[in-house]
Amino acid sequence: MTPFSPYYAVIFTSVRSDGGDEAYRTTAARMVELARQQPGFLGMDSARDGIGITVSYWESLEAIKAWKANMEHLAAQARAPEWYRHYRVRICKVERDYEGAPH
Amino acid sequence: MTPFSPYYAVIFTSVRSDGGDEAYRTTAARMVELARQQPGFLGMDSARDGIGITVSYWESLEAIKAWKANMEHLAAQARAPEWYRHYRVRICKVERDYEGAPH
Numbered sequence: 356m357t358p359f360s361p362y363y364a365v366i367f368t369s370v371r372s373d374g375g376d377e378a379y380r381t382t383a384a385r386m387v388e389l390a391r392q393q394p395g396f397l398g399m400d401s402a403r404d405g406i407g408i409t410v411s412y413w414e415s416l417e418a419i420k421a422w423k424a425n426m427e428h429l430a431a432q433a434r435a436p437e438w439y440r441h442y443r444v445r446i447c448k449v450e451r452d453y454e455g456a457p458h
Numbered sequence: 459m460t461p462f463s464p465y466y467a468v469i470f471t472s473v474r475s476d477g478g479d480e481a482y483r484t485t486a487a488r489m490v491e492l493a494r495q496q497p498g499f500l501g502m503d504s505a506r507d508g509i510g511i512t513v514s515y516w517e518s519l520e521a522i523k524a525w526k527a528n529m530e531h532l533a534a535q536a537r538a539p540e541w542y543r544h545y546r547v548r549i550c551k552v553e554r555d556y557e558g559a560p561h
Contacts, residue, residue, distance in 0.1 A: 402505040447550035
């Protein structure tokens with residue numbers, strides 16, 4: 356066991372607007388690819404049915420800031436109003452985690 | 459504008475095992491109903507496609523502890539190994555949030 360190191364999570368919840376599907380999908384896939392290459396990136400979970408929830412995990416707040424300021428990511432963020440009816444971003448410190456599996 | 463009050467998020471990610479669908483669905487719906495009645499409950503977002511992600515929001519760590527210790531919730535937690543191939547719970551402090559909407 357290693358001691359627990361606090362890390363950070365970005366919870367991105369969104370409701371898609373109608374249309375723009377192809378550009379949206381291409382860009383979303385590219386953003387996942389790009390995020391994975393960022394320093395301090397730890398992982399990502401994503402699901403959409405009605406609402407979309409993407410949670411990305413990061414080593415530090417600095418890593419999150421650098422990702423937010425990435426040029427290609429900024430260009431994608433600028434198109435958010437086309438693609439989302441509404442979205443919300445929550446920057447969180449993960450204070451504790453535990454996992455479970457079958458007995 | 460009201461000043462930002464820190465609050466807490468519980469990120470529950472899971473992969474369902476095969477079977478047990480009816481009991482699972484009934485229990486999951488009941489847990490949502492029950493969580494909403496808990497003191498300090500602020501809201502919930504949930505999506506599943508492949509992986510399931512449920513994020514619930516709470517006023518305090520105490521509210522999260524009380525919910526985890528709720529008798530009916532404990533009974534549901536005890537059945538988690540039947541219903542999930544894997545799950546992970548992350549307790550987070552939301553340090554900042556912002557939302558966006560179309561221009």
